[in-house]
Amino acid sequence: DQQVKQNSPSLSVQEGRISILNCDYTNSMFDYFLWYKKYPAEGPTFLISISSIKDKNEDGRFTVFLNKSAKHLSLHIVPSQPGDSAVYFCAATTGNQFYFGTGTSLTVIP
Amino acid sequence: DTAVSQTPKYLVTQMGNDKSIKCEQNLGHDTMYWYKQDSKKFLKIMFSYNNKELIINETVPNRFSPKSPDKAHLNLHINSLELGDSAVYFCASSHRQLTYNEQFFGPGTRLTVL
Numbered sequence: 001d002q003q004v005k006q007n008s009p010s011l012s013v014q015e016g017r018i019s020i021l022n023c024d025y026t027n028s029m030f031d032y033f034l035w036y037k038k039y040p041a042e043g044p045t046f047l048i049s050i051s052s053i054k055d056k057n058e059d060g061r062f063t064v065f066l067n068k069s070a071k072h073l074s075l076h077i078v079p080s081q082p083g084d085s086a087v088y089f090c091a092a093t094t095g096n097q098f099y100f101g102t103g104t105s106l107t108v109i110p
Numbered sequence: 111d112t113a114v115s116q117t118p119k120y121l122v123t124q125m126g127n128d129k130s131i132k133c134e135q136n137l138g139h140d141t142m143y144w145y146k147q148d149s150k151k152f153l154k155i156m157f158s159y160n161n162k163e164l165i166i167n168e169t170v171p172n173r174f175s176p177k178s179p180d181k182a183h184l185n186l187h188i189n190s191l192e193l194g195d196s197a198v199y200f201c202a203s204s205h206r207q208l209t210y211n212e213q214f215f216g217p218g219t220r221l222t223v224l
Contacts, residue, residue: 043215100153
């Protein structure tokens, strides 16, 4: 029962362009949605999040959009930089329950 | 200073053995977690502890048992290891006062069962 899904296992983007990572969920009771970034041989690192009562949250080059009617959220990175190359996990939480997607591997080409 | 640390980083062992993975956090967080990332990269929560109480216990085999001697530590004990236990295990911590209850992860322990 995968409540959070990332259907694109990988994404390649040219440096300076926009990266858009997508995430879908099934449980309308989720309170918060989070994005984590993971480099090889390291643990995931919290990147940005959004409350279920909002539709947009921005932090520097990173913006997360939430479409509750479609149960969809996306992470926009602009401009993309080579250092952004990593695996990005979408996560959703309600109470003490956490659910992660399977990740999208982003490669930013210099 | 490392916020969430795990030892060992790599663990190779034979089927049937018993092993432990240690986790420590120096963030003053009140909740700690164990996650398993399998070969399909699916990151699934196994346990969490809040003030020494188990508050989440997903359907994991009872060969896995978390032990928390204090708020800063949550160790994972695995008995009678099986081939399917091979995975990367991540420890994490969080605090209820954090706005989004975001979690801070350790570097992971790669367990290989032969």
